[in-house]
Amino acid sequence: MARTIQQEVPGRSPLTAAAVLGRAVELADAEGLDAVTIRRLGKELGVTPMALYWHFRGKDALLDALVDRAVADVDLAVDLAVPWQQQFGSLMRSIVGMLRAHPWITALLSRGGLPSEGHLGVLEVMLDVLRRAGFTPEQATTVARHALSTAAALVGGEPGYAPRLSPEELADRQHRFRGLLEKLPGDRYPRIIEAAVPLSTCDDPDGYYAFGLDLLLAGIEAMAPRAR
Amino acid sequence: MARTIQQEVPGRSPLTAAAVLGRAVELADAEGLDAVTIRRLGKELGVTPMALYWHFRGKDALLDALVDRAVADVDLAVDLAVPWQQQFGSLMRSIVGMLRAHPWITALLSRGGLPSEGHLGVLEVMLDVLRRAGFTPEQATTVARHALSTAAALVGGEPGYAPRLSPEELADRQHRFRGLLEKLPGDRYPRIIEAAVPLSTCDDPDGYYAFGLDLLLAGIEAMAPRAR
DNA sequence: TAGCTAACTATACGGCGTACAGGCTACGGT
DNA sequence: ACCGTAGCCTGTACGCCGTATAGTTAGCTA
The missing domain is CATH 1.10.10.60 (Homeodomain-like)
Structure with a gap:
């Protein structure tokens, strides 16, 4: 046998x-x-x-397994001794870290289909943190969904989402973008021209992610049932 | 001629x-x-x-034009008489509305490439609102980027992103999902089972979007330079 | 030795984006 | 009246893609 x-x-x-x-x-x-x-x-x-x-069974099944394999890398340990905001925050940081390591996952996540086991594991822990924070099941569901979407959006977002691009390609892109900005009509796009530098550079990605997460957490906390 | x-x-x-x-x-x-x-x-x-x-010139150019055509539908009028939070909020609602009308755009938005004219128009107005609210160009850039990503994430998010599915297909999906939830081990996924109903239903999409936007705006306001 | 099954290989089909070359039509100049 | 030219389109072909179907092989069991 x-x-x-x-x-x-x-x-x-x-x-x-x-x-x-x-x-x-x-x-x-x-x-x-x-x-x-x-x-x-x-x-x-x-x-x-x-x-x-x-x-x-087919390519779809292979891709599903691929997502599951990556999702399994998320660190689901939570420290019950710290406030729920910190628990949720470190959870989110772990999720974002996994997505940053494999940005292509975001494209796979938005294909429909039943959630995998890995998915469910992450969701369970998120819901648990939120429920213990005092959210109702409905609220916790909404918040968790939104948080997951936001994590994906952060990674998919602009700061040069272009992964795996060689530094030279990336510099070329940046250069062409700046060239485009420079020849924009100044009277129609004053704000864009004013922000040309932050728009065309993508240094400090860590700061970008930290900002995005802080903003999300601030929003969640502002809606928390009993803030502490 | x-x-x-x-x-x-x-x-x-x-x-x-x-x-x-x-x-x-x-x-x-x-x-x-x-x-x-x-x-x-x-x-x-x-x-x-x-x-x-x-x-x-090729399929990529066609898809780019497709995005541009859709982005042109966004209502860029802002009412300078209301607080900036409301200006930004209605802008975001217009963007989300456009994305909801054509959910496939979200998949196209995350392909790299230089921003189109329509893109720039939207970005300009968003930056303008934020700048007048007191954000620095850097802050405004970050917030606008994040807001756009969040809008895309909201639409791409779970509430049955499956567009164009016939009602029967959707019901089938929902049914299979609920079946999956029911046979989950209760001791491993208590929070998920507890939230089975909100997880598997996707009624009130308007509420979902309103919540997502409120959460984003709450976060932005919490980080605003001079709150009002 | 025969047969069963797991793990592959071989071949083929229809669909995809698109390079390349050729053709047809209407117009402007002569 | 002729023709060149530009604009718009067709025909054919190539090399990818996912995968249905059927055939082959190695090792185990009986």
């Missing part, structure tokens, strides 16, 4: 779902989500594209 | 970029962004797919 190792094909260990997902993550991180194709994965793994269909 | 009407092909008026975009919007609204393909558009317009390449 137990299968032993089966290593007959010369240079290759047998395919596993985990190996496929691992290579897929590498591909997505390095070349973007568009590079993750069945055929490409097959080639990378030294296998016929159709071989992947033994391990996954 | 001036070309007059040229209607030689029997049943068809000559193609224009606007006509292509119009059909593309209809397609995206009715069947989702995936239905917008060069070949499909050509078929719909009674024309060879390659004909579209006369009017657009």
